Structure formats: C-alpha cells, structure tokens
Amino acid sequence: MAHVAVPGSFDFALTTERFRAFGIDRSNVWHEGGLHRVVGGRELRLEAAPGGVDAEPLDAETEPVVHALLGLAFDLEAFRSWAARDEMLAVVVPRLAGFRPPLTPDPFEMLVGAITAQQVSLYSALAIRNRLIERFGERVGEAWSFPPRERLAAAGEQELVALGFSRRKAEYVVGLARSELDLDALGALPDDEVKARLVSLRGLGEWTADWFLARHLGRPHAWPWGDLALRKAVADLYGGVDVRVARERFHPFENLSAHYLLLAQRVP
Numbered sequence: 001m002a003h004v005a006v007p008g009s010f011d012f013a014l015t016t017e018r019f020r021a022f023g024i025d026r027s028n029v030w031h032e033g034g035l036h037r038v039v040g041g042r043e044l045r046l047e048a049a050p051g052g053v054d055a056e057p058l059d060a061e062t063e064p065v066v067h068a069l070l071g072l073a074f075d076l077e078a079f080r081s082w083a084a085r086d087e088m089l090a091v092v093v094p095r096l097a098g099f100r101p102p103l104t105p106d107p108f109e110m111l112v113g114a115i116t117a118q119q120v121s122l123y124s125a126l127a128i129r130n131r132l133i134e135r136f137g138e139r140v141g142e143a144w145s146f147p148p149r150e151r152l153a154a155a156g157e158q159e160l161v162a163l164g165f166s167r168r169k170a171e172y173v174v175g176l177a178r179s180e181l182d183l184d185a186l187g188a189l190p191d192d193e194v195k196a197r198l199v200s201l202r203g204l205g206e207w208t209a210d211w212f213l214a215r216h217l218g219r220p221h222a223w224p225w226g227d228l229a230l231r232k233a234v235a236d237l238y239g240g241v242d243v244r245v246a247r248e249r250f251h252p253f254e255n256l257s258a259h260y261l262l263l264a265q266r267v268p
Contacts, residue, residue: 002058004066005051008076011098012048014267015070018102021266022122026133027109028069029143036143039065043141046070064105071100073218079256086249088237089257092264101259103218107183108176109146110216111198114208115172116165128164135163153177172203186212191219214255223247223254233261 016035019028029036034047039062046053046066055066067073083089104110112132117125136147136155152173160170179201186194194217195209206226213222224230225243234243241249250257 001045001047001054001056003049003051004053004055004058004063004070006053006070006072006100009098010052010100012046012053014096014099014263015102017099017263017267022126024130025126026130026144027137027146031142035069036141037065037069038138038140038143038145041138041140041145043143068103068105068218071102071218073103074100074256076100076256079253082253083257083260089260092237092260096260096263096267099260099263101215101218101256104216106146107186107212107216108149110212111176111183111204111208112146112152112173114211115169115176115203118169118208131163132160132165135159149177169203175202176204187217191221214258219255220252221254223250223258227258229262229265230258233265236265237261 016028016030019025019035020030024030027037034045037044042057042062044062044065045056046069048054053066053070055062058066080093083093104113113125113129116129116132120128133144133146136151137144139145155174155177157167157170157174160173161167165173181197181201186197189197191213194213195206198204198209198212199206207224210222210224210226213219214224225247231243234241234246238246238249247254
C-alpha cells in the first residue's frame with residue numbers, strides 16, 4: 001500500500017464518520033477498519049496509518065479520489081486559528097481534532113444523493129440510495145460503483161419508483177441524467193454561476209446547490225442555510241440565532257464551520 005500524508009492532526013475514523021452515521025453506504029463501505037470505494041472499476045481501500053493513510057491502489061486515477069475523501073483541499077490550520085476566536089467553535093473544534101470534512105468525488109453522485117435526501121430522513125435516503133446502487137451499479141470487492149450517468153439516463157422512472165423513490169424524485173434523477181449540463185465543467189465557475197446552472201434544472205433547488213458547493217467542490221464560503229440539521233445546530237449552540245444571519249459570523253470559513261457544527265451534533 002502507498003502512503004498519503006495528511007498535514008496536521010488527523011483522525012481517520014472521525015473523518016469518515018459520515019459514511020457510517022446513517023447506516024451502511026454501499027458506495028463508501030467501512031470494512032475491517034478501512035474505507036472501500038470503487039474507482040474506475042477497481043476497489044480502492046484506505047486505512048489509517050501514522051501521519052495519514054495507506055491507500056491501495058494509488059495512481060493518477062485514484063489519487064484525486066483519495067484527496068477528496070480526506071478533505072485535503074481544506075486549510076484546517078488557518079481555520080483552527082480563526083475558530084479559536086469564536087466562543088462555541090473554540091470548544092467544538094478542539095473536541096473534534098483531526099476531523100477533515102470528506103468530499104464526494106463525483107458530481108453526478110453528489111446531486112443524485114442530494115435529490116434522494118430531499119425532505120426525508122438521512123436514514124431513509126441512504127436506504128433508497130443503496131437500492132439504486134445495487135440495482136444500477138456494480139459490486140467490486142466490498143463496495144459498489146455508483147451508477148454512471150448514462151445508465152440512469154437509460155432507466156425508466158418507474159424503475160426508480162420501485163426502489164422507493166417518489167415519482168417526482170424519480171423524474172428529477174432521470175431528468176438530471178438526461179440533461180445537457182456539463183457537471184465536470186462547474187468546478188471552473190464561481191459559486192453564484194454554479195448555483196444558477198444547477199437550479200435551472202427541475203428538482204435542483206438552493207439547498208441542493210449549496211450542498212454541491214460544500215460537499216463536492218469544497219468551496220470555502222458555501223453555507224447550506226436551508227439544511228434543517230444545520231439550522232438546529234446553529235440554534236442550539238448560538239441561542240436561537242437565525243441561520244441566514246449567522247453566515248456572516250462564520251465568514252470566511254462558512255463551509256468548514258457548517259461541517260464542524262453538524263458533526264458536533266452527531267458526536268456529542
């Protein structure tokens with residue numbers, strides 16, 4: 001296995017907590033102390049190692065995925081220094097030392113997952129998403145590949161309804177898959193333009209677009225204020241402060257603040 005160094009303090013189990021928090025995630029499988037994901041038809045395994053992780057295989061195809069899953073794009077040193085001046089984050093951030101927010105490597109997977117999670121519990125959303133993966137993806141070792149866009153574009157909406165999707169969400173997923181929007185090109189655009197292009201598609205609203213910025217592109221100023229869990233976290237920790245107003249409080253680290261506040265609610 002090849003070693004991938006992670007700067008600063010790093011907790012692999014805490015970083016990958018989201019992949020276990022709501023049940024087994026078929027496309028990001030925690031197995032025997034390691035995280036498994038399918039990349040290009042091959043099984044990638046990550047496991048904790050001193051100063052970072054060991055990865056197998058590690059090459060030009062898998063390395064960007066490893067970096068995304070470990071949240072290596074984030075400048076945590078600058079965030080920790082800034083957070084020390086906030087009364088609540090000064091407590092939360094040291095308690096969650098070593099946490100790096102993982103990013104979803106694939107833009108289509110990110111959006112389908114967000115559609116699945118609209119207005120349902122994350123436990124229900126994951127169960128439905130897993131059925132989609134098992135029906136249209138392929139198993140490689142311990143994990144499953146997320147269904148490619150072209151395969152869902154060829155699917156019938158009724159096939160998704162049979163998996164537990166509402167009829168409307170089935171329409172959204174198939175419509176996204178069949179759309180002409182170049183998802184890979186969004187990374188070169190500013191935040192406002194990314195959001196404008198996403199919300200132009202049926203079924204993709206501001207909540208979905210904000211999470212795309214936060215958990216796929218890793219944009220520092222992404223603030224998914226419409227997320228109910230984030231609203232609760234802000235209200236609980238900051239005495240009922242409106243989540244939209246709170247955005248200014250967390251500038252310029254809105255995205256990292258959101259991830260730490262959410263994890264603090266799940267890991268008391």
